[in-house]
Amino acid sequence: MSEIVLLSASPSASSRSRWVARSIVEGAGRPVRAITPVELGAEDVLAARETPSIAAFVGAVREAAAIVLATPVYKASYAGALKAVLDLVPHDALRGTPWLAIATAKAPAHLTPTAHALSELASFFEARVVASPLSFRDDELAREGEGYRPDMSAAERIARARDDLRHALRDR
Numbered sequence: 001m002s003e004i005v006l007l008s009a010s011p012s013a014s015s016r017s018r019w020v021a022r023s024i025v026e027g028a029g030r031p032v033r034a035i036t037p038v039e040l041g042a043e044d045v046l047a048a049r050e051t052p053s054i055a056a057f058v059g060a061v062r063e064a065a066a067i068v069l070a071t072p073v074y075k076a077s078y079a080g081a082l083k084a085v086l087d088l089v090p091h092d093a094l095r096g097t098p099w100l101a102i103a104t105a106k107a108p109a110h111l112t113p114t115a116h117a118l119s120e121l122a123s124f125f126e127a128r129v130v131a132s133p134l135s136f137r138d139d140e141l142a143r144e145g146e147g148y149r150p151d152m153s154a155a156e157r158i159a160r161a162r163d164d165l166r167h168a169l170r171d172r
């Protein structure tokens with residue numbers, strides 16, 4: 001069964017964006033391959049080296065049942081580490097692949113340009129957009145144990161995205 005590739009850009013051990021993404025993909029009924037930019041080797045990524053781990057990553061992306069991106073907002077856009085990794089992905093590797101992007105931020109005003117940038121990325125790759133980019137403010141996600149407790153609006157958006165993803169995966 002082909003996997004959902006979850007590309008999570010945050011370096012934080014208690015990442016909100018990754019927590020949201022996991023809540024969505026874990027209900028989608030597919031194995032999940034979670035990848036962080038750090039695992040690929042920062043220097044190798046920046047030097048665009050074709051290392052075995054970068055080649056395996058690109059292969060996983062090509063074969064993915066769906067790709068889910070999770071990013072914090074940094075400097076009013078998505079994380080640079082995400083950009084650096086996506087720069088290694090060939091233009092045609094995600095054509096037609098179900099695509100879902102998730103961003104979290106402190107300032108609501110920065111979620112709009114980030115969502116716009118993530119939409120542009122999906123268009124660039126000609127991916128099949130499962131849903132508009134999901135945007136969450138930090139104050140919609142309260143710390144609870146090892147994870148987070150979404151408020152009602154955030155919980156509804158998470159549940160809807162899970163349904164949308166499951167639906168997009170039906171024929172894959």
Ligand SMILES: Cc1cc2nc3c(=O)[nH]c(=O)nc-3n(C[C@H](O)[C@H](O)[C@H](O)COP(=O)(O)O)c2cc1C
Pocket residue numbers: 010011012014015016017018071072073074075076077104105106107108110111138
């Ligand atoms: C280096 C850095 C830059 C940030 N820049 C912004 C920003 O420009 N706008 C914003 O709203 N939040 C900004 N934040 C806050 C994060 O986007 C926010 O806390 C997010 O939920 C973190 O996601 P994560 O827990 O997945 O890492 C920044 C945080 C860091 C550490």
